[in-house]
Amino acid sequence: MLAAWRTRVRRKFPQPESCATIEMMRVIAGKFRSRPLTAPPGLDTQPTSDRLRETLFNVLAPRIEEAAFLDLYAGSGANGIEALSRGAKQAVFVEKAPPAVAAIRANLQALGIREGWQLETRSAAASVKRLSEQSQRFDLVFLDPPYKAAEEYALVLGLLGGACHALLADDAVVIAEHHRKQVLEDEYGKLFRYRLLEQGDAALSFYSINP
Numbered sequence: 001m002l003a004a005w006r007t008r009v010r011r012k013f014p015q016p017e018s019c020a021t022i023e024m025m026r027v028i029a030g031k032f033r034s035r036p037l038t039a040p041p042g043l044d045t046q047p048t049s050d051r052l053r054e055t056l057f058n059v060l061a062p063r064i065e066e067a068a069f070l071d072l073y074a075g076s077g078a079n080g081i082e083a084l085s086r087g088a089k090q091a092v093f094v095e096k097a098p099p100a101v102a103a104i105r106a107n108l109q110a111l112g113i114r115e116g117w118q119l120e121t122r123s124a125a126a127s128v129k130r131l132s133e134q135s136q137r138f139d140l141v142f143l144d145p146p147y148k149a150a151e152e153y154a155l156v157l158g159l160l161g162g163a164c165h166a167l168l169a170d171d172a173v174v175i176a177e178h179h180r181k182q183v184l185e186d187e188y189g190k191l192f193r194y195r196l197l198e199q200g201d202a203a204l205s206f207y208s209i210n211p
Helices: 002-010 050-064 079-084 096-111 124-133 151-160
Strands: 022-026 036-038 070-071 090-094 117-120 138-143 170-180 191-201 202-209
Touching: 002 096, 002 170, 050 079, 050 138, 050 151, 050 170, 050 191, 070 079, 079 090, 079 117, 079 138, 079 170, 096 117, 096 124, 117 124, 117 202, 124 138
Parallel strands: 070 090, 070 138, 090 117, 138 170
Antiparallel strands: 022 036, 170 202, 191 202
16 A cells, blocks of 8 residues: 555656666777766667667778768767777767757766867758868768658768768768668668668668769
């Protein structure tokens, strides 16, 4: 009876959210190996799991050293930070949600990363256009829009394979994380998919420039 009363009280007066609800992640390998990272709370971002991130960077390992890495829909910045930890020369984080922007800044500060990075607080599409206008070029591009925003994949991949393809280095790789049941096109302009990797409910689609 007492337990039932406590349950009713909890439902009527939910406990305030605490710091413990903030998901903790870690850097997988490299200079900052095993260092903790903080992810922004809420349902608008779905951080790439440590396991999937490890799989991703194992695939990209031969390309990371001295690479320019573009982290779209960066969330906590975990993927861009992983790239820097493994020897990338530059990481550009693109994220417009204020809690996620705060998490990126906090993670970079906690790790003492003071150079080799740039933060764009515009939308992914606006940032891709701006970076292209600045004649920046990237070896690796990772995008992970919220799964519910399916239209973002077509929009951003369409820009990268179309009007903004100059943003990509000659042998660049573009990786899109998505739900395994979500169907992405095999081609977006000059981009073509050459690999699909599935893990649990998530999938990684790898694209490169059509020669």
